[in-house]
Amino acid sequence: MVQSCGLLTGKNNPVALKSIAVTLSTNDFVAGVSATLNYENEEKVPLEAFFVFPMDEDSAVYSFEALVDGKKIVAELQDKNKAHCMYEDALSQGYRAYLLEEDKCSRDVFRCNVGNLDTGSKVALTLKYVQELPLEADGALRYVLPAILNPRYRLSDRCVDTCLDMKTPIVPLEDLPYTLSMVATISSHHGIERVQSNCSLSSTEYFGDDRTSAQVSLADGHKFDRDVELLIYYSKVHSPSVSVEMGMPEMEPDSLMGAPSAMVSFYPNIPDTEILTCGEFVFLMDCSNSMKNPMNNQDRSQLRIDAAKETLILLLKSLPLGCYFNIYTFGSSYETFFPDSVKYTQESLEVAVERVKLMLADHGGTEILTPLRSIYKKRPIPGHPLQLFVFTDGEIFETFTVIKEVKFNSKKHRCFSFGIGQGVSTSLIKSIARVSGGTSEFITGKDRLQTKALKSLKRSLQSVVEDVSLSWDLPPELSVNRISPKQTVLFSGQRLIIYVQLMGTMPSTETSGVVCLKYTFHGKNFEEKVTFSLQPKPDANFTIHRLAAKCLIQTKDFGFKETPAVNVHEVKTISIESGVMSSFTAFIAINQDLNKPVQGPLLHRDIPRLTLLGGSPTATNVSYGFPNAAASPTPSAVKTPSSAPVHFCAVMTKKPNYKPQEPHCNQRMKYSSHKESSSDMTKRRTSTNTTKMQSHRKGFKERDILQLVNLQNANGSWDMNEDLSTVLGIRFEDMQASHPTEVVEPSVWATILTVLWLYANGRDFYWVWDLLERKAVAWLQHHPASTLLELARMGNKFLKTSVNPAVFTM
Numbered sequence: 001m002v003q004s005c006g007l008l009t010g011k012n013n014p015v016a017l018k019s020i021a022v023t024l025s026t027n028d029f030v031a032g033v034s035a036t037l038n039y040e041n042e043e044k045v046p047l048e049a050f051f052v053f054p055m056d057e058d059s060a061v062y063s064f065e066a067l068v069d070g071k072k073i074v075a076e077l078q079d080k081n082k083a084h085c086m087y088e089d090a091l092s093q094g095y096r097a098y099l100l101e102e103d104k105c106s107r108d109v110f111r112c113n114v115g116n117l118d119t120g121s122k123v124a125l126t127l128k129y130v131q132e133l134p135l136e137a138d139g140a141l142r143y144v145l146p147a148i149l150n151p152r153y154r155l156s157d158r159c160v161d162t163c164l165d166m167k168t169p170i171v172p173l174e175d176l177p178y179t180l181s182m183v184a185t186i187s188s189h190h191g192i193e194r195v196q197s198n199c200s201l202s203s204t205e206y207f208g209d210d211r212t213s214a215q216v217s218l219a220d221g222h223k224f225d226r227d228v229e230l231l232i233y234y235s236k237v238h239s240p241s242v243s244v245e246m247g248m249p250e251m252e253p254d255s256l257m258g259a260p261s262a263m264v265s266f267y268p269n270i271p272d273t274e275i276l277t278c279g280e281f282v283f284l285m286d287c288s289n290s291m292k293n294p295m296n297n298q299d300r301s302q303l304r305i306d307a308a309k310e311t312l313i314l315l316l317k318s319l320p321l322g323c324y325f326n327i328y329t330f331g332s333s334y335e336t337f338f339p340d341s342v343k344y345t346q347e348s349l350e351v352a353v354e355r356v357k358l359m360l361a362d363h364g365g366t367e368i369l370t371p372l373r374s375i376y377k378k379r380p381i382p383g384h385p386l387q388l389f390v391f392t393d394g395e396i397f398e399t400f401t402v403i404k405e406v407k408f409n410s411k412k413h414r415c416f417s418f419g420i421g422q423g424v425s426t427s428l429i430k431s432i433a434r435v436s437g438g439t440s441e442f443i444t445g446k447d448r449l450q451t452k453a454l455k456s457l458k459r460s461l462q463s464v465v466e467d468v469s470l471s472w473d474l475p476p477e478l479s480v481n482r483i484s485p486k487q488t489v490l491f492s493g494q495r496l497i498i499y500v501q502l503m504g505t506m507p508s509t510e511t512s513g514v515v516c517l518k519y520t521f522h523g524k525n526f527e528e529k530v531t532f533s534l535q536p537k538p539d540a541n542f543t544i545h546r547l548a549a550k551c552l553i554q555t556k557d558f559g560f561k562e563t564p565a566v567n568v569h570e571v572k573t574i575s576i577e578s579g580v581m582s583s584f585t586a587f588i589a590i591n592q593d594l595n596k597p598v599q600g601p602l603l604h605r606d607i608p609r610l611t612l613l614g615g616s617p618t619a620t621n622v623s624y625g626f627p628n629a630a631a632s633p634t635p636s637a638v639k640t641p642s643s644a645p646v647h648f649c650a651v652m653t654k655k656p657n658y659k660p661q662e663p664h665c666n667q668r669m670k671y672s673s674h675k676e677s678s679s680d681m682t683k684r685r686t687s688t689n690t691t692k693m694q695s696h697r698k699g700f701k702e703r704d705i706l707q708l709v710n711l712q713n714a715n716g717s718w719d720m721n722e723d724l725s726t727v728l729g730i731r732f733e734d735m736q737a738s739h740p741t742e743v744v745e746p747s748v749w750a751t752i753l754t755v756l757w758l759y760a761n762g763r764d765f766y767w768v769w770d771l772l773e774r775k776a777v778a779w780l781q782h783h784p785a786s787t788l789l790e791l792a793r794m795g796n797k798f799l800k801t802s803v804n805p806a807v808f809t810m
Contacts, residue, residue, distance in 0.1 A: 242532035291361035331363020400559025549578030716775030
């Protein structure tokens with residue numbers, strides 16, 4: 001069965017959720033969100049209901065309130081155990097009570113208990129939170145309001161008190177009884193270029209001569225057939241800045257919420273250097289049954305396992321010579337391609353690629369902890385630091401146990417994590433990257449998994465940035481107390497956000513301060529400065545303070561069961577003082593202003609959900625009927641309660657493109673996983689335009705570039721053969737005739753032509769072949785520069801292209 005979000009109860013009966021209204025307000029790269037869910041008890045008896053919903057791991061939830069029959073009840077943040085006792089006591093006395101808490105097994109799932117909802121009553125539940133907006137490779141800021149909550153695979157019975165086991169009825173999309181409305185107000189002094197979404201929007205309204213604000217809303221009638229995504233493009237997204245916010249006047253002036261706080265953002269301009277050729281690259285690939293699910297429920301959506309396999313082949317082809325690598329596949333058990341990591345050679349590459357093509361999503365559940373521990377137990381290879389790449393749909397219960405294991409081994413490696421498909425646990429994916437100094441990415445239906453994976457691979461190949469520090473030039477009566485943890489890793493193109501407190505006496509007149517980011521790279525010292533105003537800006541929501549508190553909580557809170565005892569009290573104190581929820585606190589509200597207590601036994605109801613896979617599973621052990629799917633595993637290897645996703649709210653996703661141009665989101669990369677017969681191949685070659693690639697039909701270039709990826713050798717070269725000539729759109733006989741045999745061997749000529757073709761025809765997909773081209777040019781360097789320049793000129797003439805020959809001289 002599948003897991004749902006919404007107003008749920010223990011006895012699986014529907015509650016009338018009428019509508020969901022979301023108000024989004026963004027200011028530069030910070031978002032404030034207010035989500036209101038409107039319910040009505042149309043039953044003849046009172047209800048107790050549960051409201052379950054997913055939320056991004058980095059969201060700072062700071063407010064929860066209920067509007068019941070016109071009366072507002074504002075919840076208080078309390079110790080979680082105390083809040084539970086207060087809730088149970090209120091129910092036993094017949095009072096209306098409301099409880100909001102994080103799930104004990106995952107920090108990105110929340111649960112609200114609504115107790116004693118009387119017959120005929122209406123309730124509007126409103127929660128508010130703030131979050132940083134992640135920056136995408138193409139400069140877009142991405143807002144996601146998760147709509148899908150996938151069931152999580154249970155490794156043991158440790159997390160028994162969890163809402164992740166709840167099940168809901170499945171209905172077709174047209175029968176969903178609730179709708180979503182969303183209004184987004186966007187502001188930035190940088191100016192707004194455009195706003196995009198994977199869902200239908202109303203026309204965007206821009207305000208101001210320089211378009212510093214805009215408003216957009218979802219089109220009427222939106223249903224939860226997908227996650228919803230907003231991509232916001234500003235005119236200048238990479239400008240460093242400092243924002244100062246006033247503290248709460250009622251708090252102590254030197255406290256977390258009383259002192260002024262500042263958010264510092266930098267975009268370090270780290271030089272682009274040569275790619276390192278050392279490293280041990282281990283790829284941990286999720287092959288559990290849920291990876292057979294589609295990326296989303298759009299028509300012809302690619303399967304998660306297929307997207308992961310394509311990307312893994314591209315990464316393998318992009319690895320540098322001289323490194324070591326291995327591949328682990330996991331589910332209920334795990335397998336390795338090689339007993340130990342092997343040297344990257346043509347032979348080992350071919351073996352790995354063939355095995356990747358045969359991978360199936362048939363490994364049962366999602367048990368990632370055992371293979372992780374196996375990887376960490378391996379003896380390190382001297383001079384080759386471990387770089388771990390994790391690909392998973394993130395459907396596990398024991399999120400905090402996995403995070404703890406990665407953190408314990410963080411000095412041994414960096415982890416680059418990828419969440420595949422909708423409903424991934426942001427708590428798992430973000431946290432394992434954060435605690436190990438890596439980066440995390442999320443890929444849904446129209447995202448390019450390849451783009452994001454290659455970006456992470458490039459980061460793993462960068463030289464280490466050292467001695468990262470901040471220095472301040474402030475008036476003598478002010479000092480700085482840093483809240484964010486010390487930054488130990490910096491990547492080119494990465495945004496760096498730091499939260500600090502300004503301690504002391506703030507100047508009464510307009511005064512400026514200066515903050516300087518310093519770091520060392522390849523033995524050279526670099527610094528970047530920002531001048532900012534020391535006049536704090538008021539904010540009724542205290543956004544910067546809440547985000548700073550969330551940042552501080554994340555450094556100490558590792559879940560209800562995994563947080564060290566010495567940290568628990570501190571986490572509770574920070575949480576209650578800031579009003580930001582943690583694993584050890586919960587919001588509780590009790591309405592005792594009733595003429596009489598609610599009488600009678602409580603009825604339980606839940607919200608129906610729609611099915612993504614076109615079927616209605618009837619048992620926990622589900623076979624989804626995909627072509628060539630393996631037989632259903634034994635019950636012990638199956639996800640609990642199932643592996644199909646569930647819907648709740650609206651979410652927004654992102655578009656990943658390497659170049660700052662309009663994205664090519666609707667094209668899909670496909671590797672050819674079958675072998676053509678010689679007759680089929682001849683027919684295809686005959687039908688191919690035999691003059692030049694410029695005549696290929698539009699839309700074929702991406703496919704052809706990926707075929708070039710398959711044809712490239714481990715050392716970066718291409719062999720001269722008919723497969724290559726077909727991709728380049730030329731006759732093999734013409735390629736052979738053009739070969740200057742007296743100058744170079746065939747593979748050199750083939751490699752020259754391929755690189756020229758890529759520059760002439762594949763610029764829109766530069767992010768795919770960037771590392772491949774670097775390998776090819778490096779392989780060619782054993783020839784004199786003059787020879788390469790002459791070959792480039794000959795190749796341009798043959799291909800009728802005009803690529804600058806200097807691309808071969810590095």
